[in-house]
Amino acid sequence: MKQGEKNTRKRLLDCAEKLFGRDGYHCTTLRAITKKAGANLAAVNYHFGAKDGLLKEVIERRLLPLNEERIKRLEAVRAASVNKKGRPVVEDVLRAFIEPTFSFRDSGEGARDFIILVGRSFSEPDGTVRGIFMQLVGPVFELYSNLLAQALPDMPKEVFRWRLHFAIGAMAHIMHVSCSDCHEGLKTAINTEDLVAMYIDFFAAGMQAPL
Amino acid sequence: MKQGEKNTRKRLLDCAEKLFGRDGYHCTTLRAITKKAGANLAAVNYHFGAKDGLLKEVIERRLLPLNEERIKRLEAVRAASVNKKGRPVVEDVLRAFIEPTFSFRDSGEGARDFIILVGRSFSEPDGTVRGIFMQLVGPVFELYSNLLAQALPDMPKEVFRWRLHFAIGAMAHIMHVSCSDCHEGLKTAINTEDLVAMYIDFFAAGMQAPL
DNA sequence: GTCTATAGATTGATAGAC
DNA sequence: GTCTATCAATCTATAGAC
Numbered sequence: 001m002k003q004g005e006k007n008t009r010k011r012l013l014d015c016a017e018k019l020f021g022r023d024g025y026h027c028t029t030l031r032a033i034t035k036k037a038g039a040n041l042a043a044v045n046y047h048f049g050a051k052d053g054l055l056k057e058v059i060e061r062r063l064l065p066l067n068e069e070r071i072k073r074l075e076a077v078r079a080a081s082v083n084k085k086g087r088p089v090v091e092d093v094l095r096a097f098i099e100p101t102f103s104f105r106d107s108g109e110g111a112r113d114f115i116i117l118v119g120r121s122f123s124e125p126d127g128t129v130r131g132i133f134m135q136l137v138g139p140v141f142e143l144y145s146n147l148l149a150q151a152l153p154d155m156p157k158e159v160f161r162w163r164l165h166f167a168i169g170a171m172a173h174i175m176h177v178s179c180s181d182c183h184e185g186l187k188t189a190i191n192t193e194d195l196v197a198m199y200i201d202f203f204a205a206g207m208q209a210p211l
Numbered sequence: 212m213k214q215g216e217k218n219t220r221k222r223l224l225d226c227a228e229k230l231f232g233r234d235g236y237h238c239t240t241l242r243a244i245t246k247k248a249g250a251n252l253a254a255v256n257y258h259f260g261a262k263d264g265l266l267k268e269v270i271e272r273r274l275l276p277l278n279e280e281r282i283k284r285l286e287a288v289r290a291a292s293v294n295k296k297g298r299p300v301v302e303d304v305l306r307a308f309i310e311p312t313f314s315f316r317d318s319g320e321g322a323r324d325f326i327i328l329v330g331r332s333f334s335e336p337d338g339t340v341r342g343i344f345m346q347l348v349g350p351v352f353e354l355y356s357n358l359l360a361q362a363l364p365d366m367p368k369e370v371f372r373w374r375l376h377f378a379i380g381a382m383a384h385i386m387h388v389s390c391s392d393c394h395e396g397l398k399t400a401i402n403t404e405d406l407v408a409m410y411i412d413f414f415a416a417g418m419q420a421p422l
Numbered sequence: 423g424t425c426t427a428t429a430g431a432t433t434g435a436t437a438g439a440c
Numbered sequence: 441g442t443c444t445a446t447c448a449a450t451c452t453a454t455a456g457a458c
Contacts, residue, residue, distance in 0.1 A: 008441080024336030026237050030434065040442055045435060047441090123331045123387050125235030130393075162385075162401070162409050169384020170377040176334050177376055182341075190373070198373050205420030206413040219423080240451065251425055256453060258423090 009047050011037040014110055017058045021113030021179075024120070025055060025129045052128050059132050062104075062114045067140050069100040074143050081150075088151040091204045097144045098171065098199055102192045105179060112179040119175030122168070141168075152207060159211065167203045174199070220258050222248040225321055228269045232324035235331070236266060236340045263339050270343050273315075273325045278351045280311040285354050292361075299362040302415045308355045309382065309410055313403045316390060323390040330386030333379070352379075363418060370422065378414045385410070 015037040019028040030051055034041045048054040073096035081088040105115050121133035145164060152160060177183045178190060226248040230239040241262055245252045259265040284307035292299040316326050332344035356375055363371060388394045389401060 022336070024237075026235075027336060029432080031432085040444085041434095042436080042444090043442070051434065120334045120336070122384065123334055125233065125238060125331070158401075159409060162406065163413055165385060165388055166381040166410070166413055169381040169388075171380075173333065173380020173383060174373075174376060177380075190369075195373065198370060199377070201420050201422065202374055202377055202417040206417035209412050209416030211412065241453090242451080251423095252452095253425070253454080254423085262452070 008037070008039045008043055012039055012044060012047060012054065013058055013061060016054050017062075017110050017117070018113045020055065020058060021116040025124075026126055052132075055128065056132050058114075059117070059136065062111070063118070063133075063136050066100060066104050067136065069104075070097055070140050071143060073097070073100060074140075074147055078147055087153065088147050090148070090151045090207055091200050093144070093147045093151050094167070094200050094203055094207075095196070096147075099196050101171070101175070102178075102196050105175075106192055115175045115179045119172045119179070122172045148207070156211075163207055166206065170203070171199070219248070219250050219254055223250060223255060223258060223265065224269055224272060227265050228273075228321050228328070229324045231266065231269060232327040236335075237337055263343075266339065267343050269325075270328070270347065273322065274329070274344075274347050277311060277315050278347065280315075281308055281351050282354060284308070284311060285351075285358055289358055298364065299358050301359070301362045301418050302411055304355070304358045304362050305378070305411050305414055305418075306407070307358075310407050312382070312386070313389075313407050316386075317403055326386045326390045330383045330390075333383045359418070367422075374418055377417065381414070382410070 012033060016028070016033045019033055019036065022028075030044050031041060033054075034043055037043075044051065044054055048057060074093070077088050077092045077096045080092075101115070105111055118133065121129055124130045124133070148164065149155075149160060155163075174195070178195060223244060227239070227244045230244055230247065233239075234243075241255050242252060244265075245254055248254075255262065255265055259268060285304070288299050288303045288307045291303075312326070316322055329344065332340055335341045335344070359375065360366075360371060366374075385406070389406060
């Protein structure tokens, strides 16, 4: 971004995003990234210090704005409930968190690869990926969790905790399935709006299921 | 198993299972496995041909019996519904599939590592792992899906498909979270019975949520 | 069946010319 | 900022003695 002749930096980020999402962080080599980007092998180390520096910027570039949007939406739900001197509604909280994620999915080709990468971060065995991801997403999860707990005040903490895991696990899985090419039988490119609606119907019912 | 002096073969399987589950297939080296097993580096190639041969046996050793149990339970649900000339009940189908998985989780220390490995297989970027896993689990999924569809005859196919993904994604996530050490705040070693009950309550409600 | 030794390939990272 | 060339450290897999 300083005085680069060509925008190698951005091309590296784009290609790394695609390959990290498609093949995973560890199976993606710097050689594959630089070759795809038409850049030199040494460029990654020059621009990002090391491989994990590249990963960090790949994640931050997309996740910071996405998190901002999520927080804005969640805070709006909270504010609305306070104004009405009531509690947040489960459906609204779910939507505030889910909708930005999947709207984001449509914002460009690279975005889909990024969503795959993030969807896998939950179960990522490698500490590098999970560490970078969790650090960024932790506070937003906290807000999401708190608001959802307010919407379900009578639920035992233990039950709530696991139900939240159900919702998050399904979301991570859907991020994969709805963006990846290697899931057969899903060629029906699902409408984002419909998918979000289905998610909310389903998990609002699950969250409020009788014990 | 043929005429081995010591049971190197079993020790290799046990250690590979633990390390594959903990660190992932690709990040686990044959050196780490053989060192942990107290065996020679060449032992893996002698006993299993190659690294992926070891992985295949690690998965098959546990998954084949588990799948048998699942099929037995699912067929029992189907048979009961036929006898009563009715439809299978959603809760019964869910239980027949989920309960064996989590009972299995308690069958020993190695089993927990295996469950982590399987839970991650859904989002595994590496074709080796996903291929071996999906081939074994595909037919059981088919049976599970068909039975669940019978229990929900009026649901549009597209909606059903995604709701099934919600259930499977959450299951994969829970397999991780409930077995892995790196998920803080879950030290409360959850009772398997309770977890299964929570899952069924939740997903029976979600599956049957109004459109 | 188990061992040592090593081949053969690939990786992340760096030094230094331009 | 970009390049070539290369290092040093890995890795899987195999050959061959015992």
